[in-house]
Amino acid sequence: MSSVMRLLLWHQVYSISISFSLLFSDYTVIHAVKGVPLVLSFAGYRAWLLRYVRPHMRQVLLLTLLLGGSIILKVVQPQLVRFFIDTARETGPFQFLLVLALLFLGVALLAQVVSLAETYVAENIGVRATNMLRSDLLAHCLRLDPDFHSVHTPGELTQRIDGDVSTLGSFFSRFVLDIAGNVVLLLVILTLSFFVDWRIGLCLLFGSLLLLGALLLLRDVGVKGWREVSAADAAISGFLEERLSGLEDIRAHNAHTYVLRRLAERAVQRLRATWKASLLGMTGFGVAEILFTLVLAVSLGLGGYLYMQGQISLGVIYVIYAYTQLLQQPLDALAHEMRSFQEATASILRSQEILATEQKIQDGRGATLPAGPLSLSFERITFHYSEDADPVLHELSFTVDAGKKLGLVGRTGSGKTTITRLLFRLYDPTAGRICLNGIDIRELAVTDLRKRIGMVTQDIQLFHASIRDNLTFFDESIPDHRVEEALALVGLAAWYKRQPEGLSTLLAPDNTGLSAGEAQLLAFARVFLQDPQIVILDEASSRLDPATEHEIERAMTRLLEGRTAILIAHRLHTLHLVDDILILSDGRLSEYGERRRLAEDERSQFARLLRMGMEKLV
Numbered sequence: 139m140s141s142v143m144r145l146l147l148w149h150q151v152y153s154i155s156i157s158f159s160l161l162f163s164d165y166t167v168i169h170a171v172k173g174v175p176l177v178l179s180f181a182g183y184r185a186w187l188l189r190y191v192r193p194h195m196r197q198v199l200l201l202t203l204l205l206g207g208s209i210i211l212k213v214v215q216p217q218l219v220r221f222f223i224d225t226a227r228e229t230g231p232f233q234f235l236l237v238l239a240l241l242f243l244g245v246a247l248l249a250q251v252v253s254l255a256e257t258y259v260a261e262n263i264g265v266r267a268t269n270m271l272r273s274d275l276l277a278h279c280l281r282l283d284p285d286f287h288s289v290h291t292p293g294e295l296t297q298r299i300d301g302d303v304s305t306l307g308s309f310f311s312r313f314v315l316d317i318a319g320n321v322v323l324l325l326v327i328l329t330l331s332f333f334v335d336w337r338i339g340l341c342l343l344f345g346s347l348l349l350l351g352a353l354l355l356l357r358d359v360g361v362k363g364w365r366e367v368s369a370a371d372a373a374i375s376g377f378l379e380e381r382l383s384g385l386e387d388i389r390a391h392n393a394h395t396y397v398l399r400r401l402a403e404r405a406v407q408r409l410r411a412t413w414k415a416s417l418l419g420m421t422g423f424g425v426a427e428i429l430f431t432l433v434l435a436v437s438l439g440l441g442g443y444l445y446m447q448g449q450i451s452l453g454v455i456y457v458i459y460a461y462t463q464l465l466q467q468p469l470d471a472l473a474h475e476m477r478s479f480q481e482a483t484a485s486i487l488r489s490q491e492i493l494a495t496e497q498k499i500q501d502g503r504g505a506t507l508p509a510g511p512l513s514l515s516f517e518r519i520t521f522h523y524s525e526d527a528d529p530v531l532h533e534l535s536f537t538v539d540a541g542k543k544l545g546l547v548g549r550t551g552s553g554k555t556t557i558t559r560l561l562f563r564l565y566d567p568t569a570g571r572i573c574l575n576g577i578d579i580r581e582l583a584v585t586d587l588r589k590r591i592g593m594v595t596q597d598i599q600l601f602h603a604s605i606r607d608n609l610t611f612f613d614e615s616i617p618d619h620r621v622e623e624a625l626a627l628v629g630l631a632a633w634y635k636r637q638p639e640g641l642s643t644l645l646a647p648d649n650t651g652l653s654a655g656e657a658q659l660l661a662f663a664r665v666f667l668q669d670p671q672i673v674i675l676d677e678a679s680s681r682l683d684p685a686t687e688h689e690i691e692r693a694m695t696r697l698l699e700g701r702t703a704i705l706i707a708h709r710l711h712t713l714h715l716v717d718d719i720l721i722l723s724d725g726r727l728s729e730y731g732e733r734r735r736l737a738e739d740e741r742s743q744f745a746r747l748l749r750m751g752m753e754k755l756v
């Protein structure tokens with residue numbers, strides 16, 4: 139090889155390795171995705187790969203071997219054809235031709251098998267790693283404070299936990315190997331082409347650089363278009379999610395036509411975006427094809443010239459043709475990987491953002507509570523949801539002795555639910571402290587605290603799962619007879635007998651198929667199974683028929699027996715279950731005392747409420 143050729147080869151190896159090392163260097167990589175500059179350091183990528191791919195190291199090793207094997211098989215095939223053509227032209231022995239043909243067949247078959255194995259192993263790594271990330275994200279989201287969930291809609295979180303993670307599948311499984319594999323393939327093809335003939339090598343080297351540059355430029359044009367399509371897709375999904383969850387209101391207001399018109403508008407937007415993206419994509423594709431054909435024409439023309447000059451054989455022309463064709467794959471793949479790299483970076487950053495969000499509510503130092511009923515006290519509690527908002531509770535103090543029940547009464551927005559959220563430690567008070575048996579609840583482990591408190595809110599969430607799983611919260615250690623006892627205790631024995639598959643009967647999604655009363659009784663049964671020491675009941679404000687109301691009151695009485703409880707009452711008649719009454723007004727204690735005493739005191743607010751015979755307090 140002449141010194142000029144060596145110089146050229148080294149220059150080529152150097153320039154490709156520089157671009158490769160830049161991609162993976164310790165410098166910060168900056169991308170603009172959806173107009174927002176995003177930053178992720180090499181250490182960031184490495185940490186992600188190590189966390190999610192390390193558990194599958196053996197498979198990664200196998201994938202590396204398979205990739206290496208497939209590169210070798212790809213470049214060997216044209217060489218076999220070259221020998222075949224040259225041997226045939228020189229009328230070489232038939233047996234040798236037969237061996238070459240069989241060898242070619244064998245190599246082609248082996249290449250297919252290796253590519254199949256490669257896909258299988260890569261998919262396997264990708265799916266396992268993304269499943270792990272999905273679990274991490276979901277577990278983290280479930281732990282995060284209500285503040286976080288109030289600014290991130292379920293739809294958005296679904297997209298992050300599922301959509302973004304799916305984008306990362308190929309990043310985990312093949313991204314690094316694909317880039318490395320394609321760079322190696324490109325290098326091998328170009329190096330071999332220099333060995334075939336340095337002029338051909340030079341032609342392919344310049345052709346590759348030109349094509350790679352063009353592909354990178356054109357790729358950005360297409361990406362923008364397809365981004366608009368995904369935005370239009372997301373708008374349609376969001377629209378459908380919202381409308382389908384409000385199905386009853388849509389039916390009640392005969393809003394079908396309005397919904398369909400809005401959907402049609404979004405569909406038209408999507409159609410326009412798709413046209414634009416396809417057109418831009420086709421233009422890019424067309425230009426790349428033209429450039430590629432040019433490179434092919436120049437190299438073949440040069441090959442033809444050299445053949446006429448008697449400098450190369452016909453077999454070598456075939457090799458030139460095959461290698462030029464083969465070049466298209468790594469060039470296309472590298473341009474595509476750049477796009478995947480940007481998408482993966484965006485997904486990693488979005489996932490990282492969630493994982494980096496810290497819970498404000500942290501475990502205490504592990505103080506423990508005794509068994510049996512607990513007393514609870516609020517001591518000068520002030521609370522606001524955000525620093526710039528007005529306080530919702532002002533210096534609120536009250537006590538519920540062990541085994542006693544407190545009735546909370548107040549207008550809508552007076553702060554009743556907020557009190558229960560603070561007790562459950564969904565938020566911590568801004569000032570003051572909440573104690574159970576004299577222990578500040580911030581001293582307890584959060585899970586221990588929440589185990590001790592059973593809560594039935596107005597918004598009962600039942601899952602599309604079996605009755606058993608809905609009541610035990612997927613805790614398989616709870617035996618069926620305990621679940622059946624709980625159902626009987628809340629008065630659902632007759633309902634349960636009607637269920638075709640007993641505890642295994644599936645409940646329909648979104649509580650459909652259940653009356654409001656049945657859903658509430660099932661929520662009571664859940665609390666019975668949890669057997670907490672403190673119960674918080676937020677009475678349903680919707681009206682139920684008298685028979686169901688009676689059932690619910692009976693279940694409530696049983697549930698409250700021997701437990702400390704806070705009952706948020708929306709109707710007066712349920713208040714006979716409680717010992718004390720606390721009337722809240724704009725987050726301030728307006729009246730507080732023993733129920734009997736307040737009822738007998740004509741001047742009390744509570745007695746006035748009773749006299750007015752208000753069925754509904756709020």
Ligand SMILES: Nc1ncnc2c1ncn2[C@@H]1O[C@H](COP(=O)(O)OP(=O)(O)OP(=O)(O)O)[C@@H](O)[C@H]1O
Pocket residue numbers: 288523524530548549550551552553554555556557756
């Ligand atoms: N997550 C939140 N972020 C900010 N403000 C909130 C939040 N939740 C409630 N608030 C505000 O706090 C105040 C008290 O609300 P809370 O839900 O405790 O009232 P409530 O007495 O339970 O009302 P209702 O009887 O209607 O359920 C209201 O002004 C409400 O707007």
